[in-house]
Amino acid sequence: MDRLRIRGGLPLHGEVPISGAKNAALPELCAALLSAEPLTLRNVPRLRDVATMRTLLEGMGVQVRTHGERGGMTLQAREPLQPLAPYELVKTMRASILVLGPLLARCGRARVSLPGGCAIGSRPVDQHIKGLQAMGAEITVEHGYIEARLAAGRTRLRGARITTDMVTVTGTENLMMAATLAEGETVLENAAQEPEVVDLAELLIAMGARIEGHGSSRIHIQGVPALRGAEHTVVADRIEAGTFLCAVAAAGGQAWLRGARADHLDAVVDKLLAAGVQVQAQPDGMGVASPGGAALRAQSFRTTEYPGFPTDMQAQFMALNCVAQGPSAVTETIFENRFMHVQELVRLGAQIRIDGRTAFVEGGQRLSGATVMATDLRASASLVIAALVAEGETVVERIYHLDRGYDQMERKLRALGADIERIA
Numbered sequence: 001m002d003r004l005r006i007r008g009g010l011p012l013h014g015e016v017p018i019s020g021a022k023n024a025a026l027p028e029l030c031a032a033l034l035s036a037e038p039l040t041l042r043n044v045p046r047l048r049d050v051a052t053m054r055t056l057l058e059g060m061g062v063q064v065r066t067h068g069e070r071g072g073m074t075l076q077a078r079e080p081l082q083p084l085a086p087y088e089l090v091k092t093m094r095a096s097i098l099v100l101g102p103l104l105a106r107c108g109r110a111r112v113s114l115p116g117g118c119a120i121g122s123r124p125v126d127q128h129i130k131g132l133q134a135m136g137a138e139i140t141v142e143h144g145y146i147e148a149r150l151a152a153g154r155t156r157l158r159g160a161r162i163t164t165d166m167v168t169v170t171g172t173e174n175l176m177m178a179a180t181l182a183e184g185e186t187v188l189e190n191a192a193q194e195p196e197v198v199d200l201a202e203l204l205i206a207m208g209a210r211i212e213g214h215g216s217s218r219i220h221i222q223g224v225p226a227l228r229g230a231e232h233t234v235v236a237d238r239i240e241a242g243t244f245l246c247a248v249a250a251a252g253g254q255a256w257l258r259g260a261r262a263d264h265l266d267a268v269v270d271k272l273l274a275a276g277v278q279v280q281a282q283p284d285g286m287g288v289a290s291p292g293g294a295a296l297r298a299q300s301f302r303t304t305e306y307p308g309f310p311t312d313m314q315a316q317f318m319a320l321n322c323v324a325q326g327p328s329a330v331t332e333t334i335f336e337n338r339f340m341h342v343q344e345l346v347r348l349g350a351q352i353r354i355d356g357r358t359a360f361v362e363g364g365q366r367l368s369g370a371t372v373m374a375t376d377l378r379a380s381a382s383l384v385i386a387a388l389v390a391e392g393e394t395v396v397e398r399i400y401h402l403d404r405g406y407d408q409m410e411r412k413l414r415a416l417g418a419d420i421e422r423i424a
């Protein structure tokens, strides 16, 4: 199993290209199921989750071809399709649930394994199911599978007004994709406003979907009988960019994040500026300069839905707070169990106490290298950031979590001057 060996203490200098967003690419790959015509995506990141999604779609009969240097991928979902997502693939990637809406809309039936729990919380999909039922689907859950089909006598889903109990990102995406081919209008209330939802909506519109209000909490979708092929460039990964911002902030140095979208990172940038980091927004990327974590002021924050502070940046910013001066309180409101990195950060010398949904971080600690274990994707990133500032050598184990969602992270960090290598 691959591990990362990191020798801390070096500042980061240089330029790093920001890849396409995992959380936009995954639903966009699923959007290929909505049309018989080819869908071409550019800037698809090289990630394990993308490879898993490709295998899943190919198993259904979708033809997939990669091309060019810049993450080009063309998908074509000609009939007949096999509308099945088996447990073996779904268990490794929760985003597999994103095939449910498109399959039901296109094939009139779907059999999708329940994703099950994972390291950060129970993550139910009841809102996806409730929304599709409101659109006329008959859904049962049996033997760990969601069995969904159109009600007898129907050939298409029907539009509906759906208010989800909470803001759900993949729930919004699943229902929006299903609604593009439904009969009549669907209104999604309490919709997620994340940039990845907006990017997916823009792709669907290019495919001929009639969508308005994406980026707000109410999305209107007027169903159409069929969608066509399209070309689309996946939006830059705001979480990858935010991770590099925190890495430079903690390690010190100066970097240019090519292609990063500052307008998608307001909440994180506000906290970095308050901490004493210099962040510069340009149309084609972001500049960051920092005197190093020990010269910064720790910042308290709570995670919320976009445009609030992203839960996917909580662990990385907490690593920064461990070395920055002063106490801070980090409150996680989205997932009930997203503090798995805390005990590993403590192994590196951090002082953190958890009380319910809040982690109280002492700050101003000198970290020292140790062997630590990655437990989930962003926990892994936080350990890498901590290791970059820790004295001596850190080995991060189980980095397959990191490979799920970061495109060659160690190569990018090495290009910035970090002493980091992958070892078997």
Ligand SMILES: CC(=O)N[C@H]1[C@@H](OP(=O)(O)OP(=O)(O)OC[C@H]2O[C@@H](n3ccc(=O)[nH]c3=O)[C@H](O)[C@@H]2O)O[C@H](CO)[C@@H](O)[C@@H]1O
Residues within 6 Å of the ligand: 022, 023, 026, 094, 095, 121, 122, 123, 124, 125, 126, 127, 128, 129, 166, 167, 168, 169, 170, 171, 311, 312, 334, 335, 336
């Ligand atoms: C592939 C992808 O895009 N993943 C992102 C997506 O995950 P994902 O879409 O799974 O997260 P959700 O926005 O759905 O989850 C938000 C909250 O709602 C709960 N919930 C959700 C759906 C449902 O049917 N029932 C229910 O109770 C979840 O358990 C969680 O507590 O948004 C999360 C929140 O920004 C991010 O951390 C993930 O990186």
Ligand SMILES: C=C(OP(=O)(O)O)C(=O)O
Residues within 6 Å of the ligand: 023, 094, 095, 312, 377, 378, 405
């Ligand atoms: C939790 C995450 O991803 P996923 O929803 O794919 O598990 C993440 O990207 O941090």
